[in-house]
Amino acid sequence: MKISKDRLELLKEIMALDFSLIELNLYLDTHPEDEKALMVFKQYSCKSRELKEKYENQFGPLTASNGANREWKWIEDPWPWEIDYEMGGR
């Protein structure tokens, strides 16, 4: 399923950031004092929140819980497995 190029780029950036956050989370669980890791984690989580907000304002909810204040648009969007990630992907 095709989605617009800028929507796909934004989605990919969010996916990549959230992956890094999971990695940093796992690292921080065993290295809670690592200042550098904590700094990068805070930086990425701010950016991820920002991008998600931007995405949701433009394209609709990423998660069902974020779709609650609008009409139930959640089911209209393409499911993650329906998206063609390679279309002009990086």
Place this chain on the structure above:
Amino acid sequence: MKKYNMHVSPQMMGPGFKLARAYVPFQVMDKIYEPWKGLMRGTIFPELYDPYPKKKRSEED
């Protein structure tokens, strides 16, 4: 019980082979991959990226 006796005993492998020693050196974060590269490689820590088969690091994404 023959069919279960297929392991190679240390004697057969010679004295140099000891039983395994498991260890995990304590990781210290240094450089990390950019988010997209990390997602493609499955880790953001270069020291943990170890694909099979041995590919030259520079060539793949």
